[in-house]
Amino acid sequence: FELPVFFTDAGDGSGRHFVVEKTGKIWAIDDGQIVAEPFLDLSAKITTRGNEQGLLGMAFAPDYATSGHVFVNYTDTTGATTVERYTVSAEDANRADPASAFVVLTVAQPAQNHNAGMLDFGPDGYLYVPLGDGGASNDRFGNGQNPDALLGKILRLDVTSDPQQPYVVPTGNPFVAADWNGQDVRDEVWAIGLRNPWRTSFDRLTGDFWVADVGQNQIEEINVIPAGAAGGLNLGWPIMEGMSCFGSASCDQAGLTLPAVDYTHSDGNCSVTGGYVYRGSAYPAWNGIYYYGDYCSGHIWAMAPDSAGGWANALVADTDLVISSFGEDQNGEIYVVDFGSGTIYRMMPAE
8 A cells, every 4th residue: 555544443343454554445345355446546635745644544433334425524724634534435335425425524734743633532422533733843822731632633523413514512512511721612612732643443342442642752641541431531732741740740640541552652662542342252361452653653552450459561562664653353363554565464472
């Protein structure tokens, strides 16, 4: 593949896989073979001027088998984050209808980096949209803790109950009927204090929400939000980078939710790539373990709760891959996306 950034499954029982290329195409893999024509080609609608721009994510609607709706996240020709809905072709299940494009959300980006790009449907059926802080460095645009900005947040949107509307704000969103420190917060916001959340996922068994957030120059982090959390969490950026003080002289941590695990930029590490909790059947010993990696070093870690109420975290693979993403198929098996070679690998135990 050409600069692949995501691998997923339609969840419709067909067993097909889908690969997202940063350069604008989505490819279907049907019965082990790459379909000759792209599932969707957005090359003319995106910009890839910046290294973190392009077609960055996709998610199939929970009712995809009946609605045929698929959502994509890309930076458009102006650099703005765009979330768009498409409908699968009535004539070909391996093609989306390009004429069905329906804009759900557009958010202007002041710089070329920190575009995040993931899309997740949670157990509640809502679409979770992580957004970076607007880019540059050191939260230059002040979005991480800005209640009036969508950037630097995780949004929660209802995009299925009324297909004629771009989205509906769920009534249970945390700031619909409440403020934060005496300030109104945008109703779409579910969590605040993000820098550049690069890959998020829901544990398909428990519903826990895992958020990997890329750090500034020293520290990367993994956040774990328990299933059923009401939202309204402040994940700390730019007051904190990981578990360490960063952009605040007082470093007041009151009201912050700190990461479960963080790691430094030693040993070639530079940028966390979030993964998945293993819920497959091929390797029962892996059940409940969260796998994630680093884009630069190719390291892969395994993380799970320990007996003391904390987290056990161990380096389990030192690869030469440029890990742009992990993926999950309909059976809960985990895949690794190598941005460098364009190869998709399925994870399995070392022999």
